[in-house]
Amino acid sequence: YTLCTVNIYRKAQxxxxxxxxxxxxxxxxxxxxxxxxxSPALVLGAASISSRAHIARRRxxxxxxxxxxxxxxxxxxxxxxxxxxxxxxxxWTLNAYKVIPRKYAFRNLSxxxxxxxxxxxxxxxxxxxxxxxxxxxxxxxxxAESAPGQAQSSxxxxxxxxxxxxxxxxxxxxxxxxxxxxxxxxxxxLKEVKTHLSDVDAVFMHDGAIGSHRAAEAKVRAITDxxxxxxxxxxxxxxxxxxxxxxxxxxxxxxxxxxxxxxSPEAHGLKSGAFSLVDSSRGIVVVAGTSNPAxxxxxxxxxxxxxxxxxxxxxFLHADAVGGFGSGKPLLVFSPPEEPFLSTQAAEVTGxxxxxxxxDGIYRVFDGVSRSSAAPHDVAKQLGDLVExxxxxxxxxxVTTPLSGVAAHGSEHPQAIVFLTSDESVPMGVTRLNPDxxxxxxxARYSGPSTLHVNDLVPKFKELVxxxxxxxxxINTRNxxxxxxxxxxxxxxxxxxxxxxxAKLEKSLGxxxxxxxxxxx
Numbered sequence: 001y002t003l004c005t006v007n008i009y010r011k012a013q014x015x016x017x018x019x020x021x022x023x024x025x026x027x028x029x030x031x032x033x034x035x036x037x038x039s040p041a042l043v044l045g046a047a048s049i050s051s052r053a054h055i056a057r058r059r060x061x062x063x064x065x066x067x068x069x070x071x072x073x074x075x076x077x078x079x080x081x082x083x084x085x086x087x088x089x090x091x092w093t094l095n096a097y098k099v100i101p102r103k104y105a106f107r108n109l110s111x112x113x114x115x116x117x118x119x120x121x122x123x124x125x126x127x128x129x130x131x132x133x134x135x136x137x138x139x140x141x142x143x144a145e146s147a148p149g150q151a152q153s154s155x156x157x158x159x160x161x162x163x164x165x166x167x168x169x170x171x172x173x174x175x176x177x178x179x180x181x182x183x184x185x186x187x188x189x190l191k192e193v194k195t196h197l198s199d200v201d202a203v204f205m206h207d208g209a210i211g212s213h214r215a216a217e218a219k220v221r222a223i224t225d226x227x228x229x230x231x232x233x234x235x236x237x238x239x240x241x242x243x244x245x246x247x248x249x250x251x252x253x254x255x256x257x258x259x260x261x262x263x264s265p266e267a268h269g270l271k272s273g274a275f276s277l278v279d280s281s282r283g284i285v286v287v288a289g290t291s292n293p294a295x296x297x298x299x300x301x302x303x304x305x306x307x308x309x310x311x312x313x314x315x316f317l318h319a320d321a322v323g324g325f326g327s328g329k330p331l332l333v334f335s336p337p338e339e340p341f342l343s344t345q346a347a348e349v350t351g352x353x354x355x356x357x358x359x360d361g362i363y364r365v366f367d368g369v370s371r372s373s374a375a376p377h378d379v380a381k382q383l384g385d386l387v388e389x390x391x392x393x394x395x396x397x398x399v400t401t402p403l404s405g406v407a408a409h410g411s412e413h414p415q416a417i418v419f420l421t422s423d424e425s426v427p428m429g430v431t432r433l434n435p436d437x438x439x440x441x442x443x444a445r446y447s448g449p450s451t452l453h454v455n456d457l458v459p460k461f462k463e464l465v466x467x468x469x470x471x472x473x474x475i476n477t478r479n480x481x482x483x484x485x486x487x488x489x490x491x492x493x494x495x496x497x498x499x500x501x502x503a504k505l506e507k508s509l510g511x512x513x514x515x516x517x518x519x520x521x
Contacts, residue, residue, distance in 0.1 A: 084113075085202070089245050094203060097253070098194045099223055104202040108242060109227075111234060111384035117202060117227040123387065127380020130228050132291050132388040132398070185269040189277060192268070193288050196260045197225055204230035207248050208237030210300050212409040216314065216356035216363040218304040221248065222296075224256035231386050232293050235368035235402050238409075252303050254285040256296060262289065278302045291388070293370055293400065301354055301365065305452050314358035315452075315460055321351030321362060322488060326408040329415035330362055331488055332470075334442070336421060350406045357464050362411045370400040413468030416491050422478045425508050430487060431474040432498040438465050438472045440501075440509035473498060 082088060085104035094101055106113070115122065120130040197203055204224050211217035219240060224230055242248065262273040274290035276299040285299045301316045308314055317332070324330025330350060354365035372390075379399045380387050386400040419441040433440070439458050465472065473496070475487055490496040 090205065093245050094205065094223065097223065097255075098198075099203060099255075100198040101203050102199060102201060105205065106202070106230075107205045107245060108207060108234070109204060109230065111231065114204070114227045114231040114234065115384055118231065120228065123380040123385075125380050125385070126383040127385035127387050128228065128231060129380070129387045129389065132390055182269065185267075186277070186279075189268050189270075189286060189288075190255070190284075192262065193255045193257050193260060193286055196257050196288075197223060197255065200225040200259070202227070206230050206233045206237065207240065207242055207245075207250070208233060209240050210237065210252075210297075210304060210354075210365050211308075211356055212238040212364040212367055213356075215358060215360060215410065216308065216312065216365070218252055218300075218308065219248070219250040220252045220254060220300060221250045222254040222256055224254075224258075225260075226256070226258045226291075228291075228386060228388075229256055229258055229293075229296070231384060232368075232370075232400050233296070235384070235386065235400050236293075236297065236366045236370070238364075238367045250283075251307065252283045252285060252300060254287065254296070254300060256286075257288040258291045260288040280304075280306050283307075293398075297353060297366065308356065309452055309456065309460070312358050313460070314356055315457070315464065316365060317355050317357055318353070319355055320349055320353065321355050321364070321411070321414075323348055323350060323492060324362065324411035324414070325350040325364070325406050326411070328492075329412045331491065332357075332362070332414045332417045333488070334417070334419045349403075350411070352403060357414075359464070359467060360410075361413055364403075364406075364409060367403055368400060369403050370398060372396065372398055413464075414470045416471045416473060417465065418484075418488065418491065419472075419474045420477050420484065421474060422476065424478075426474060426476045426505060427499065427502065428476050428479060430491075430496055430498040431476075431501050431505070433472040433474070433501050435462070435466060437501055437506060438462060440506060441472075441474055444509045474501075 080088070085106055087105070087107070090105045090107045091101050094105055109117075115126065115128050118128055118130070120128050123129055202225070204227060206222045206224070207220070208222070209217050209219045217238075220237065222230075222233055222237075224233075260273075262268065262270070265271065265273045265275075272289070274292075274295075275286075275288060276290075276295045277284075277286040278299050279285075280303045283303060285296075285303050287295045287299055298318075301318075305316050308316060318334070320333045320335070322331040322333055332355065349369060351362070351364040352366060352369035352371075356363040356365055379385070379397060381401070388398045388400075390396040390398055417438070421441075439462055442461055443454070443458065471491075473491065475484060477484060487496065
């Protein structure tokens with residue numbers, strides 16, 4: 001070994017780390033370095049030139065100043081050199097997913113850190129205000145489902161102790177139609193997304209869950225290139241015990257790349273560059289080309305639905321819970337996608353967007369709420385509230401924030417189930433359904449995942465309704481100006497005035513259900 005000078009800077013570096021500088025004027029020497037807390041490591045020493053400036057720089061560094069030169073030009077290297085954004089366990093874990101961090105990689109970064117990394121501006125109360133491209137709001141959900149009689153190989157993915165891979169083929173779904181894509185196209189999409197995540201400056205990993213209770217929980221590991229998306233997930237996903245990164249057993253793996261622009265979507269069997277891909281058999285979700293958070297929640301719920309139905313005999317429902325969760329029985333409110341119930345902001349929402357329903361009761365799927373607002377300038381109430389401006393004029397925004405004031409994660413069976421509609425074929429006021437009719441509006445307006453066969457979906461829904469004893473109503477909102485709170489209150493108080501379902505409307509709803517689900521037995 002060549003003669004070296006050992007410099008220990010206890011203030012500039014973590015205690016016990018050793019920086020080794022070569023004493024030669026030229027050349028490179030390979031020198032063993034020893035730390036009191038670590039095994040011997042080889043540290044590369046490079047040449048240094050003695051000068052007054054050099055001596056002054058060394059003194060500044062010894063006082064706690066960081067080197068001002070690039071790492072490639074440094075004449076010493078410190079190991080280990082971990083800091084927030086450069087943690088070795090996070091980097092190695094991402095490598096296992098074939099996502100190679102280019103610069104920085106974070107795991108469950110704090111709200112403050114995510115706001116600092118995002119490109120938007122902050123409101124007076126430190127909410128994050130982002131601009132959203134309306135074109136990116138539209139997306140197509142593609143389903144990768146197991147196909148009977150087909151034994152095709154699956155794209156490679158790191159071993160997941162909680163999710164067993166199975167042979168699958170890839171198919172897509174837009175509303176009720178399906179479009180088949182080949183396994184090679186499926187592999188190509190995964191490769192495109194992972195390559196894109198490897199090319200960005202910062203990658204954000206978030207470990208969480210969907211389902212706020214163990215009875216309805218599916219753990220999720222999500223990897224994204226967007227700090228705003230990571231902030232959305234931090235608000236929405238129920239928290240889990242993190243522990244060691246290698247011991248996190250998860251059911252779903254999500255790759256989310258809002259900034260990805262596919263050069264040729266058609267080459268991958270897609271009709272648009274904004275898409276989400278769901279492989280429920282292997283627990284893989286891909287969302288790319290869209291900033292719409294609904295793409296994330298819908299894809300994750302779709303991927304988790306078959307396992308939840310099989311293991312827990314329950315359903316994930318695209319509905320809002322009102323009341324309950326520690327204060328009596330809740331109402332389940334179904335609303336059409338074009339007129340989301342939450343846009344009214346007029347009721348006590350205890351479970352937003354999705355709920356899980358089993359024989360034991362109702363559970364929240366997400367711990368946050370994302371709603372539209374017509375007065376976006378003052379909607380951010382706390383640090384990290386995500387405000388997405390939906391139009392150039394700044395008159396409409398989508399606000400995502402943690403759901404506050406609801407401590408319980410589960411609730412009793414619902415007191416009533418309410419379907420909202422503004423359809424002209426539905427009589428004004430409140431219509432009451434009998435037990436044999438409860439599935440009709442459910443199928444006619446169903447906007448949940450297509451990963452569960454309708455012949456499993458309908459009997460389970462009717463079974464849960466019958467076991468709960470819940471009343472089922474249809475409310476026409478055309479003359480209510482969006483505020484249904486008084487009617488919901490009268491349903492909870494059991495003072496609502498309703499009419500039975502007319503035979504003509506029953507036939508109309510049945511036709512809509514059979515149109516949406518041709519396989520309906």
